[in-house]
Amino acid sequence: MDQQGQNGLMKTYRQGYRSRGAMGYVAAIGLLAFYLILYFQDKLGVTWFDDIAAAMGLENRWYLYGFLYCVGMVFGGAYYLRHHGNSRYNRIRIAVNITVQVLLGFSLPFVMHLFGERDFYFSYIWPLKIEYLYPSDISQFPIYIIAYSALASLLAMPVLAYFFGKRWYCSWVCGCGGLANTFGDPWRHLTSTSTRSWKFEQVSVHSVMFLAVLTTAAVGLDFAIGNQYPTFHAFAGELRSWYGLVVGAILAGVVGVGFYPLFGPRVWCRNFCPMAAMLGLIQKLGRYRIRVKDDMCISCGNCTTYCEMGIDVRSYAQQNQSFTRASCVGCGMCAHVCPRGVLKLENTWSLNRDKHRQGLNVLDV
Amino acid sequence: MNIVIIGNGVAGVEAALTVRKREPDWNVTIISEESDHFFSRTALMWVVCGQMKHEDIEPYERDLYARLRFQRVRARAVGVDVTNKQVALSGEAAISYDRLLIACGSRPRPGPWPGSDLPGIGHFVTLQDLEWLEAELHGGPSVSRPPRPEEHLPRSSDDSPYRVRKTVLGERGGSAQAPAVVGGGLIGIEAVEVMVAAGLRPKFFIREEWFWPMAIEPREAKWITDRMASHGVEVLLEHDLKEFQGNGRVERIVTNQGEYPADLAVVAIGVVPNTSWLAQSSIELDARGGIVVDDQLTTSDPSVFAAGDCAAVGWFDGSRRPQQLWYTSRDQGRVAGRRLLGDTAEYRRGLWYNSAKLMDIEYTTAGLVNMNVEGEHNWFFEEQGRVRSTTRIVTRGAGTDKDPVIGFNLLGRRWDHAVLLQWIEERRALRWVLKNLRRASFDTEFVPPLSIPSSALAATEGANALEGPAPNPYIKGPTAYPYS
Numbered sequence: 140m141d142q143q144g145q146n147g148l149m150k151t152y153r154q155g156y157r158s159r160g161a162m163g164y165v166a167a168i169g170l171l172a173f174y175l176i177l178y179f180q181d182k183l184g185v186t187w188f189d190d191i192a193a194a195m196g197l198e199n200r201w202y203l204y205g206f207l208y209c210v211g212m213v214f215g216g217a218y219y220l221r222h223h224g225n226s227r228y229n230r231i232r233i234a235v236n237i238t239v240q241v242l243l244g245f246s247l248p249f250v251m252h253l254f255g256e257r258d259f260y261f262s263y264i265w266p267l268k269i270e271y272l273y274p275s276d277i278s279q280f281p282i283y284i285i286a287y288s289a290l291a292s293l294l295a296m297p298v299l300a301y302f303f304g305k306r307w308y309c310s311w312v313c314g315c316g317g318l319a320n321t322f323g324d325p326w327r328h329l330t331s332t333s334t335r336s337w338k339f340e341q342v343s344v345h346s347v348m349f350l351a352v353l354t355t356a357a358v359g360l361d362f363a364i365g366n367q368y369p370t371f372h373a374f375a376g377e378l379r380s381w382y383g384l385v386v387g388a389i390l391a392g393v394v395g396v397g398f399y400p401l402f403g404p405r406v407w408c409r410n411f412c413p414m415a416a417m418l419g420l421i422q423k424l425g426r427y428r429i430r431v432k433d434d435m436c437i438s439c440g441n442c443t444t445y446c447e448m449g450i451d452v453r454s455y456a457q458q459n460q461s462f463t464r465a466s467c468v469g470c471g472m473c474a475h476v477c478p479r480g481v482l483k484l485e486n487t488w489s490l491n492r493d494k495h496r497q498g499l500n501v502l503d504v
Numbered sequence: 505m506n507i508v509i510i511g512n513g514v515a516g517v518e519a520a521l522t523v524r525k526r527e528p529d530w531n532v533t534i535i536s537e538e539s540d541h542f543f544s545r546t547a548l549m550w551v552v553c554g555q556m557k558h559e560d561i562e563p564y565e566r567d568l569y570a571r572l573r574f575q576r577v578r579a580r581a582v583g584v585d586v587t588n589k590q591v592a593l594s595g596e597a598a599i600s601y602d603r604l605l606i607a608c609g610s611r612p613r614p615g616p617w618p619g620s621d622l623p624g625i626g627h628f629v630t631l632q633d634l635e636w637l638e639a640e641l642h643g644g645p646s647v648s649r650p651p652r653p654e655e656h657l658p659r660s661s662d663d664s665p666y667r668v669r670k671t672v673l674g675e676r677g678g679s680a681q682a683p684a685v686v687g688g689g690l691i692g693i694e695a696v697e698v699m700v701a702a703g704l705r706p707k708f709f710i711r712e713e714w715f716w717p718m719a720i721e722p723r724e725a726k727w728i729t730d731r732m733a734s735h736g737v738e739v740l741l742e743h744d745l746k747e748f749q750g751n752g753r754v755e756r757i758v759t760n761q762g763e764y765p766a767d768l769a770v771v772a773i774g775v776v777p778n779t780s781w782l783a784q785s786s787i788e789l790d791a792r793g794g795i796v797v798d799d800q801l802t803t804s805d806p807s808v809f810a811a812g813d814c815a816a817v818g819w820f821d822g823s824r825r826p827q828q829l830w831y832t833s834r835d836q837g838r839v840a841g842r843r844l845l846g847d848t849a850e851y852r853r854g855l856w857y858n859s860a861k862l863m864d865i866e867y868t869t870a871g872l873v874n875m876n877v878e879g880e881h882n883w884f885f886e887e888q889g890r891v892r893s894t895t896r897i898v899t900r901g902a903g904t905d906k907d908p909v910i911g912f913n914l915l916g917r918r919w920d921h922a923v924l925l926q927w928i929e930e931r932r933a934l935r936w937v938l939k940n941l942r943r944a945s946f947d948t949e950f951v952p953p954l955s956i957p958s959s960a961l962a963a964t965e966g967a968n969a970l971e972g973p974a975p976n977p978y979i980k981g982p983t984a985y986p987y988s
């Protein structure tokens with residue numbers, strides 16, 4: 140078996156459901172409807188998902204959703220492996236990501252619940268799972284979980300991101316990223332690579348991050364002193380529920396997954412995820428980068444096309460420029476699809492590593 | 505200052521960018537017959553098979569020309585008048601220049617055999633070839649067409665490589681079912697891959713004893729040929745073409761070994777400088793049509809420069825001929841840009857290197873890797889474990905592991921050619937290179953590193969060590985070499 144190099148991408152645009160053909164729109168409408176009903180069933184006055192969950196012996200629709208999520212990741216993972224599984228990085232990464240989701244993102248909380256504990260998702264941390272640093276919420280958990288939650292989001296998250304880039308979370312652990320890279324993989328080339336989309340991303344993702352920090356601070360402050368200031372208490376409650384509705388339900392769920400077949404699988408991760416924004420800032424200062432081989436790029440555009448975050452990888456590669464972009468989730472696909480082996484993901488130890496290497500053949504005389 | 509650039513390819517566009525970076529106010533005009541937008545010619549195959557859209561192979565966003573105030577003329581240049589400093593255009597008024605860059609690229613070498621003009625036979629070099637092949641294989645374009653694809657046609661000419669080839673979809677009654685590719689080189693294997701991706705089983709006619717003897721040797725070629733066969737390609741080695749036959753469209757290919765049915769043929773037997781339109785101008789061309797330039801890319805006229813595939817530039821071995829490569833064209837374009845600005849700048853190509861993907865096998869080469877050259881030795885290792893790869897290292901000298909390494913030919917793994925070239929320049933001995941080989945690895949993460957058993961370390965092979973195939977027919981003797 141070959142260990143690297145593209146295969147299985149050849150027909151991408153000849154498959155209608157992958158190239159915004161009619162089937163692509165049908166898929167998007169289906170997904171949007173699914174999420175709208177899932178999140179807003181009370182407003183719509185239906186209980187379909189709760190009924191199905193009950194019929195399956197699950198307590199409520201969220202366990203059903205968790206189950207479907209795992210099914211989506213497993214089948215999507217099979218699709219992914221069939222298309223990109225000849226690369227060892229891809230195989231290991233996707234296997235870890237699916238395992239984390241199935242065990243920590245579904246089975247363990249389910250079992251905790253069976254044993255009468257409050258269920259806790261070890262694979263989700265603040266600020267993605269914003270409640271996990273809301274004092275009012277986390278204080279309901281046993282002390283070891285409180286310690287875990289604080290250490291994971293305030294210590295492990297930045298330290299690992301410094302050394303390995305944000306990929307340690309976004310491409311190896313996270314459930315949103317996991318679904319994007321498995322179930323969403325058929326649509327990865329649909330992410331826009333235009334400069335406009337980049338500008339939008341920078342504003343939107345950092346705004347949500349700011350909002351997440353603000354909301355957490357407000358809810359925390361409210362926990363401490365809210366009972367003395369009723370107006371502030373009301374404000375914090377409003378902020379919290381608006382953040383939950385807009386970011387948690389609409390952006391992460393409905394928009395984030397519903398638009399997979401039209402705008403690619405990382406709409407949420409790229410434009411709205413506060414965790415991705417934070418990890419990205421740390422990544423910029425850290426050791427992770429994409430290394431570019433000198434004078435070998437043929438500007439073909441495979442890397443840019445298949446970047447799920449819409450990074451114009453080619454624009455760096457054709458300038459012989461090793462680079463780190465805040466949004467890069469380190470999925471490794473650019474290196475995988477590059478027909479000339481120009482790109483390599485790496486965690487460098489010395490940031491000057493390729494000083495000695497030759498430059499352009501342009502000489503001043 | 506009036507800068508005119510003929511060619512919207514990588515050489516022309518890089519030159520224009522270089523000029524614009526320093527001179528915001530100069531007039532820069534880009535003349536191109538082929539397309540409105542700069543695209544990556546190296547990526548044609550992925551558009552045909554559906555891996556990328558047409559926009560995806562354009563390295564810059566489409567507002568580039570407006571943003572950088574490049575004027576575009578979509579027309580065919582038919583001559584250069586160096587006395588009056590004018591470029592003549594077909595069907596349009598001539599354009600005056602103060603400094604001119606010719607970056608008109610290559611055109612496919614036409615088949616020399618009877619019947620080569622039959623409909624259903626084409627090449628795979630230009631945007632129009634791409635559209636033709638897409639139509640023949642899939643009945644039409646995959647998802648998108650470039651803007652204004654036919655804008656130039658009324659003013660094109662019969663001998664232009666950018667005219668549109670007629671498809672034979674109607675006569676054939678649908679898309680091709682029995683395609684063939686003629687010519688065992690890089691463009692040939694790309695055409696084969698495109699046909700495989702379309703679910704077809706192409707015939708691949710190769711004149712030589714094995715695939716691509718210019719660059720690879722029989723053991724390496726066998727792996728590639730086997731890989732093609734496993735994808736359903738019928739590889740026909742030592743087939744010398746005699747004739748294309750057919751009634752109104754290609755139906756049969758006749759070779760020295762027999763007759764083969766084919767309803768589509770891509771002829772990929774190399775490219776030649778695209779300079780026939782310059783024949784009546786006073787710009788000097790060499791015997792093979794390359795534009796004669798000095799190391800500063802100046803042509804026989806001091807205000808006219810040439811860069812890219814059409815320019816006969818200096819090689820490391822002292823010869824002067826075109827270097828038909830993407831990144832050399834790009835570098836030449838940058839040098840030409842500086843020349844258009846009035847700077848002195850020189851184009852110098854270091855040692856040879858290249859990379860390619862042969863079906864799904866990746867290939868890197870650096871330095872001199874010809875086989876069976878007197879006084880040169882090969883160290884060859886075939887890895888068969890979790891990773892399959894071949895490593896061939898060429899040395900020059902007595903045949904011991906103290907000989908300096910002069911070349912690498914590597915299949916299956918990824919390597920950093922810059923490190924390999926540096927070792928060649930430093931005249932590193934084979935023994936040292938084998939010990940340090942991992943430092944040049946560019947494999948993706950988690951790929952187990954190449955490990956060479958100690959028993960394999962000592963064995964180098966002398967010239968003609970290979971049984972069976974004759975020495976590389978293209979190589980007469982040792983190539984002049986600057987570092988030994």
Ligand SMILES: Cc1cc2nc3c(=O)[nH]c(=O)nc-3n(C[C@H](O)[C@H](O)[C@H](O)COP(=O)(O)OP(=O)(O)OC[C@H]3O[C@@H](n4cnc5c(N)ncnc54)[C@H](O)[C@@H]3O)c2cc1C
Nearest residue numbers: 511512513514515537538580581608609812813828829830
């Ligand atoms: C299928 C294929 C695969 C390739 N793969 C690789 C690869 O993997 N690696 C690699 O290094 N190289 C590869 N090459 C070679 C590489 O593409 C060329 O070396 C490179 O594109 C040359 O660029 P250029 O700017 O010199 O010319 P071109 O890209 O050929 O551009 C020529 C320009 O000149 C214009 N023009 C020409 N004549 C006229 C005229 N009379 N009037 C007006 N305009 C005119 C055309 O419109 C066009 O814009 C490949 C080539 C092909 C065909």
Ligand code: SF4
Nearest residue numbers: 436439440442456477
């Ligand atoms: S880095 Fe690789 S995939 Fe990207 S444009 Fe260059 S050659 Fe193509």
